[in-house]
Amino acid sequence: xxxxxxxxxxxxxxxxxxxxxxxxxxxxxxxxxxxxxxxxxxxxxxxxxxxxxxxxxxxxxxxxxxxxxxxxxxxxxxxxxxxxxxxxxxxxxxxxxxxxxxxxxxxxxxxxxxxxxxxxxxxxxxxxxxxxxxxxxxxxxxxxxxxxxxxxxxxxxxxxxxxxxxxxxxxxxxxxxxxxxxxxxxxxxxxxxxxxxxxxxxxxxxxxxxxxxxxxxxxxxxxxxxxxxxxxxxxxxxxxxxxxxxxxxxxxxxxxxxxxxxxxxxxxxxxxxxxxxxxxxxxxxxxxxxxxxxxxxxxxxxxxxxxxxxxxxx
Amino acid sequence: xxxxxxxxxxxxxxxxxxxxxxxxxxxxxxxxxxxxxxxxxxxxxxxxxxxxxxxxxxxxxxxxxxxxxxxxxxxxxxxxxxxxxxxxxxxxxxxxxxxxxxxxxxxxxxxxxxxxxxxxxxxxxxxxxxxxxxxxxxxxxxxxxxxx
Numbered sequence: 001x002x003x004x005x006x007x008x009x010x011x012x013x014x015x016x017x018x019x020x021x022x023x024x025x026x027x028x029x030x031x032x033x034x035x036x037x038x039x040x041x042x043x044x045x046x047x048x049x050x051x052x053x054x055x056x057x058x059x060x061x062x063x064x065x066x067x068x069x070x071x072x073x074x075x076x077x078x079x080x081x082x083x084x085x086x087x088x089x090x091x092x093x094x095x096x097x098x099x100x101x102x103x104x105x106x107x108x109x110x111x112x113x114x115x116x117x118x119x120x121x122x123x124x125x126x127x128x129x130x131x132x133x134x135x136x137x138x139x140x141x142x143x144x145x146x147x148x149x150x151x152x153x154x155x156x157x158x159x160x161x162x163x164x165x166x167x168x169x170x171x172x173x174x175x176x177x178x179x180x181x182x183x184x185x186x187x188x189x190x191x192x193x194x195x196x197x198x199x200x201x202x203x204x205x206x207x208x209x210x211x212x213x214x215x216x217x218x219x220x221x222x223x224x225x226x227x228x229x230x231x232x233x234x235x236x237x238x239x240x241x242x243x244x245x246x247x248x249x250x251x252x253x254x255x256x257x258x259x260x261x262x263x264x265x266x267x268x269x270x271x272x273x274x275x276x277x278x279x280x281x282x283x284x285x286x287x288x289x290x291x292x293x294x295x296x297x298x299x300x301x302x303x304x305x306x307x308x309x310x311x312x313x314x
Numbered sequence: 315x316x317x318x319x320x321x322x323x324x325x326x327x328x329x330x331x332x333x334x335x336x337x338x339x340x341x342x343x344x345x346x347x348x349x350x351x352x353x354x355x356x357x358x359x360x361x362x363x364x365x366x367x368x369x370x371x372x373x374x375x376x377x378x379x380x381x382x383x384x385x386x387x388x389x390x391x392x393x394x395x396x397x398x399x400x401x402x403x404x405x406x407x408x409x410x411x412x413x414x415x416x417x418x419x420x421x422x423x424x425x426x427x428x429x430x431x432x433x434x435x436x437x438x439x440x441x442x443x444x445x446x447x448x449x450x451x452x453x454x455x456x457x458x459x460x461x462x
Contacts, residue, residue, distance in 0.1 A: 107412070278388050
């Protein structure tokens with residue numbers, strides 16, 4: 001890894017083609033890089049795992065962009081509101097080391113909707129953009145197109161992990177359709193158990209997935225049916241942060257060593273749990289932006305709890 | 315820049331109640347077969363009969379003789395209808411969000427229905443047809459088709 005920067009088109013010190021060589025995304029043998037247009041690719045590294053000393057950095061969570069959604073009285077231009085979020089991220093005093101998108105990139109998993117997502121997300125000034133799928137991203141083909149576009153080197157698997165500056169990141173998929181909705185499944189849980197075996201218990205862990213991993217509200221399906229098995233695997237670790245989306249509102253919960261944080265959408269709000277019915281609702285135009293936004297997360301050495309700031313557009 | 319939205323309204327007590335709801339939901343679920351075996355077996359996709367912790371419970375509503383079902387507020391209404399063989403049933407989505415009307419056994423599937431769109435299916439065989447929205451599987455309905 002002698003050569004870290006090969007190209008620097010945006011004059012920001014980030015080499016979007018040679019990224020593989022400048023950052024050690026080395027979790028469980030998978031190393032990620034950002035290709036042209038923000039596409040991710042991965043390669044396998046032998047014998048790399050665990051995490052090193054924690055260094056300070058910040059990253060951003062974006063969620064539920066629902067590109068393709070349009071409803072009069074709610075939001076008729078979800079691309080514009082995503083672009084507004086990107087503008088805010090690009091104006092941050094400290095450029096995020098990475099960006100996590102926690103699913104429902106698109107509304108109906110249409111190719112043109114994914115095109116727009118890639119185009120807009122690709123303009124974020126960051127080291128890498130990492131995705132997990134939502135149920136809206138797997139409509140029609142069970143996520144094949146989503147994985148091909150957003151997880152191109154692991155098209156047969158919707159979950160992965162990576163290490164960055166002493167933090168272990170785990171992207172999970174719990175948003176299949178019908179019976180697979182809100183379910184991690186045995187294969188993924190087995191993988192998670194194996195993945196965590198190589199991680200020191202003092203290593204801060206960030207889990208990101210679309211559907212909440214704690215029981216927010218079962219009648220609306222706002223929970224993961226087999227999350228208890230995943231959380232049991234995470235229990236031995238001293239600091240676990242779980243980032244979710246799906247419910248289009250900020251919500252937090254602490255359970256022992258695990259801190260759950262659910263993010264706003266960039267597209268439209270949903271009702272509070274149990275208040276009426278789930279889904280989008282109409283609201284005055286001047287109030288929409290107050291419900292949309294992104295989240296900035298800061299990692300500070302020697303502090304297990306990550307600093308989280310949710311910012312809205314209005 | 316507004317950096318903080320209103321605090322979420324869900325209290326710890328409500329979360330506790332929601333937790334109880336899970337137990338009730340699990341207890342109330344029969345062992346339904348996994349309908350979409352193709353998806354369940356797909357690499358990387360969560361699913362499979364062995365993984366199915368809970369499937370949407372059949373609606374407990376009282377059956378109603380009707381040929382039109384409204385999709386509104388993330389629910390099918392009436393949730394359970396009875397029709398004679400040969401009857402066409404129409405579902406109309408009145409929600410802002412898209413939904414599907416998809417039989418568990420895939421006898422019928424509306425595809426994605428936008429706001430204001432309808433789906434019509436004629437039942438040519440007697441039987442009980444459970445269906446849901448594949449995007450929002452907590453939305454469940456049933457059509458009971460009686461013989462000649």
